[in-house]
Amino acid sequence: MTRTQTAGAALDSTTIIERGRRVLALEAEALQRSEQALGEPFAEAVRLLTSCSGRIIVAGVGKSGLVGRKIAATFTSTGTPATFLHPVESVHGDLGIVGPDDVAILISKSGESDELLGLIEALARLGVKRIAMTAVPGSRLGRLCDVTLDLLVKEEACPHDLAPTTSTTVTLALGDALAVALLQAKGFRAEDFARLHPGGALGRRLLTRVADVMVREPLPTLPLGATMREAVVLLAARRGIAIVVEQDRVSGVVTAGDLTRMLERQDDVLTVSVASVMTTAPRMAEDTELGSAVVHRMETHGIMAMPVVDGAQRLVGVVHLHDLMRAGAV
Incomplete structure (x- = not known):
């Protein structure tokens, strides 16, 4: 051989x-x-x-x-x-x-x-x-x-x-x-790591906070006495979320998914009170949170948009999953 x-x-x-x-x-x-x-x-x-x-x-x-x-x-x-x-x-x-x-x-x-x-x-x-x-x-x-x-x-x-x-x-x-x-x-901490790695995708993921990405105004808010007719208008104009607010505090959230489920059950939905439809304990983000943490939470629970509150739990914005992803917070 x-x-x-x-x-x-x-x-x-x-x-x-x-x-x-x-x-x-x-x-x-x-x-x-x-x-x-x-x-x-x-x-x-x-x-x-x-x-x-x-x-x-x-x-x-x-x-x-x-x-x-x-x-x-x-x-x-x-x-x-x-x-x-x-x-x-x-x-x-x-x-x-x-x-x-x-x-x-x-x-x-x-x-x-x-x-x-x-x-x-x-x-x-x-x-x-x-x-x-x-x-x-x-x-x-x-x-x-x-x-x-x-x-x-x-x-x-x-x-x-x-x-x-x-x-x-x-x-x-x-x-x-x-x-x-x-x-x-x-x-x-992760925040310390971000400070030392400001460049590239890793830096964006670790440095991007909710406040950097959230929508501040106009906010998709409704009073507690509103009807679903008003909610439908907001859902169409504000990317699928309507936030029910009392004295700057979030009382509940109505989403496009809530509307779809209602339509499957009954025909006349426009006169229904949002209070009877909304999620009364919605998941929320804080404005100082890292965007990556909120992305993980939204993906885990199948949420496309979240109300954003400050340290005093007052509504200050709304954050959308797509915006966080576009900002590189993943």
Whole structure:
């Protein structure tokens, strides 16, 4: 069999799929082991990061460095200033960004990276607290840090156990776990996330509030003594909703759906009082709410339009699902 024939035989679909599944299975098993073994060192690391009054310094070499850049970016985007520091560049001037109030996260599978160990000495002289992420807790890196997080990786998914695969997956997941635990400990909210992500669709979804989209006037309002004849006019002119109001407070809502159901039951609907038809406890939105939260509520309950009230529960507008969606609040 020629080399081409051998390669072709090795590239049949069944073989390729089996190889892919093996990698995913090995990495999933490693993540499961890490989840089950997570303990007090993780809690210590989160407490150390929570007490940090400076910034988080993340460092690593090679693939560990690439993962470290992502971890630093995740911390920064969730409210904790962080930066990636290359161990080699750090001893040639970049160490100037580090201060004694910082906390460092140092990543190395073996825990014996000479470049990283050189950085540790400099960090120790500056009084910087250090968290190690390594698969060898007894390594020099593990011994020289204040807290050591064991990656628990004994085998890479690479068939030669050489290319960083399983270890980088676990490292990345552990970095995410630290960032999420930290943002929860600091009370980081969706509104805070929006403030740091103002651009693009994500920013629009998180920054758009009901007050930005709602219709303020003319409002589709009716007095409590109105008839369905008056309601029908409003339903046609004001996009399918009529709001029954008493002293600036919402008493009820009549929708196009209510009118349709009435017509199915009786012929003469125009003289009927709106008070006998309206929903007396309608779902409402507050003007300060995030549009995305209201969209979720409207879609869950099949509502196309909602009255909007202020903090004193006074009617200030009406918001339509289509307007929220056009504004990107989804």
